[in-house]
Amino acid sequence: MSRLRSLGRGLVSGATRFAADARDLIFPPHCPGCGAARDPRSAGELCDPCRRDLPLPEAWLCPGCGIAGTGGAGAFCPGCRGRCAPDAVIHAAAYAGTARELVRRFKYRADFTAGRLLGRLLAERVAAALPGGVDLLVPVPLHRRRLGARGFNQAALIARDVGRRLVTRVDLAALARGRDTRTLAGLHPEERASELAGAFAARRPERIAGLRVLVCDDVLTTGTTAEGCCRALKDAGAVWAGIAVAARVLLPLAHRERHAALPEDA
Numbered sequence: 001m002s003r004l005r006s007l008g009r010g011l012v013s014g015a016t017r018f019a020a021d022a023r024d025l026i027f028p029p030h031c032p033g034c035g036a037a038r039d040p041r042s043a044g045e046l047c048d049p050c051r052r053d054l055p056l057p058e059a060w061l062c063p064g065c066g067i068a069g070t071g072g073a074g075a076f077c078p079g080c081r082g083r084c085a086p087d088a089v090i091h092a093a094a095y096a097g098t099a100r101e102l103v104r105r106f107k108y109r110a111d112f113t114a115g116r117l118l119g120r121l122l123a124e125r126v127a128a129a130l131p132g133g134v135d136l137l138v139p140v141p142l143h144r145r146r147l148g149a150r151g152f153n154q155a156a157l158i159a160r161d162v163g164r165r166l167v168t169r170v171d172l173a174a175l176a177r178g179r180d181t182r183t184l185a186g187l188h189p190e191e192r193a194s195e196l197a198g199a200f201a202a203r204r205p206e207r208i209a210g211l212r213v214l215v216c217d218d219v220l221t222t223g224t225t226a227e228g229c230c231r232a233l234k235d236a237g238a239v240w241a242g243i244a245v246a247a248r249v250l251l252p253l254a255h256r257e258r259h260a261a262l263p264e265d266a
């Protein structure tokens with residue numbers, strides 16, 4: 001029985017790999033930003049107009065208020081430190097221009113060339129922001145229903161890419177998502193934010209305790225998901241918990257509550 005089950009698992013992972021290869025075939029060498037055909041030698045690289053339109057992260061500003069300098073990328077200023085669960089919020093690009101196109105192509109069209117570029121940009125940014133590295137990378141878990149509809153968790157693919165490039169361990173199943181947060185749409189923004197923040201939990205706290213853990217995701221909008229994941233990791237005993245996203249919608253902390261009704265990680 002267990003042999004049958006493991007055979008079944010092998011077939012499933014083989015089928016997933018095949019599906020990924022087939023999807024890569026649908027997208028011959030192209031610019032992952034706009035889809036324009038490219039020479040195979042520059043496969044996976046942005047064309048010149050897309051490169052010019054890639055918004056770089058703002059330099060060394062506090063991710064909470066977006067105003068104060070902190071001396072370190074992703075670190076909070078003294079005024080914001082301690083107000084939120086994450087110890088750092090690192091982003092590779094602002095969610096605009098080419099970065100937004102890359103996220104859309106990756107997520108909604110399964111363009112894995114765009115996903116790999118996002119992973120590479122984020123790995124470079126994390127390496128610069130956290131020269132000491134972290135012990136573990138974990139993706140924001142996708143709700144089962146959405147995973148079924150999309151076929152892949154974009155956060156897991158980004159975490160795997162960052163882990164491979166930075167030679168850091170990745171635990172794809174470290175965090176669990178309790179409920180489908182789409183059902184919270186009718187709630188007051190503040191209720192919704194606190195429900196969302198409580199929607200995550202560490203599956204095996206003993207595997208998190210004492211570690212420096214970096215959560216990976218594609219987009220950060222209001223920060224509620226980041227808050228929930230980092231809080232769950234700290235409840236499990238993580239000594240440090242930060243979040244790294246490929247693209248960030250730039251909203252100062254003071255505006256975040258007002259924008260709590262924005263779609264988070266749709």
Ligand SMILES: [Zn+2]
Nearest residue numbers: 031034047050
């Ligand atoms: Zn392009």
Ligand SMILES: [Zn+2]
Nearest residue numbers: 062065077080
């Ligand atoms: Zn600040």
